[in-house]
Amino acid sequence: MTQLDPQTRVADLVTQRPSLARLMEGLGIDYCCQGRQSLAIACAEKALDLDGVMAQIEQILEQPPEKNLESLSLTELADHIVACHHGFLRECLPLLSRQVDRVAMVHGPSHPELREVQRVFHEFSSEMLHHMQKEEQILFPAIRALDREQTTQIPLEHIIGKMEAEHEDSGAALSRLNSLTHGYVVPETACTTYRSMLQGLAELELDTHAHVHAENHILFARALKLSG
Known part of the structure; x- marks a missing residue:
């Protein structure tokens, strides 16, 4: 470097x-x-x-090292998701919110699609924060209990199904943001805040894809198999 x-x-x-x-x-x-x-x-x-x-x-x-998520226990994987992906969202969403609002206000007259970007982003942000709260307060504690070979009264399959449906909604919102910004292409007249917003949205999409993959295809799949 x-x-x-x-x-x-x-x-x-x-x-x-x-x-x-x-x-x-x-x-x-x-x-x-x-x-x-x-x-x-x-x-x-x-x-x-x-x-x-x-x-x-x-x-x-610095480029962060790759994690072999499948080598982690269910508890370790849940902890990783909270620290890495949930932590990322709680850090980046407030900044992106300010940037999206500012860019929509300043550049909206010449880029009317930014008003829709603003609406879709705030809906995504609100729903994702609520989604993470449900995972951290209900689902992940149940999965950690399974990992300790303890029983849980939580209807795991039902709750996981709801979380996966919400993941689909978040994916659709991110796809809409990608489309509205033409793949996060930076306009020639974009200021630093506009550029930073687009890069932030691109990073948000990439991290959320990794986040959802870790939950749907590793954590949830293994938890359902263990609950049997």
Whole structure:
């Protein structure tokens, strides 16, 4: 990996790796209107430790290692899904919500499809957060109990069927977002926030696909087999 230069402009960092927008938001660094500032100056103005911020950026830039999910126990797999995929959604959805609203307001007059993007995204976000809550409070504890060879009174097959149906709904919403944005293609006139939003939506789709696969085809399938 190329060594990170503290003189790199903040906007360029987010342009090169839009997922850094989440970190910049959390640090209070303006990567849009003040995006021409170098990372060093932006950190100095916010009284942030430059070395610490660079370490966080470099961690994001590193390619994460692959996980062999099938080698995990049901408990470990449920824990991984909550920490990785549910954690990702709880982190990215609030940022994407702000970006979608801002982009729809600023660019909606010239890109009317952004109003539909806004509607579909907020519906997806609301339903997905509720979906994760049901998994974490009802379904996953039942699966962990099975893993400990304990009985559960939860109608596992019925609940899993409902979760899989909701997965289909979320997949349809993401497909709609993909279609509305023409595969997340960036318009020539797009600002940094617009670009970051599109990349964020693309990452959301990719992560949700991996998320749903891990649940439907590994966690749920193994839990149903074990409950027999």
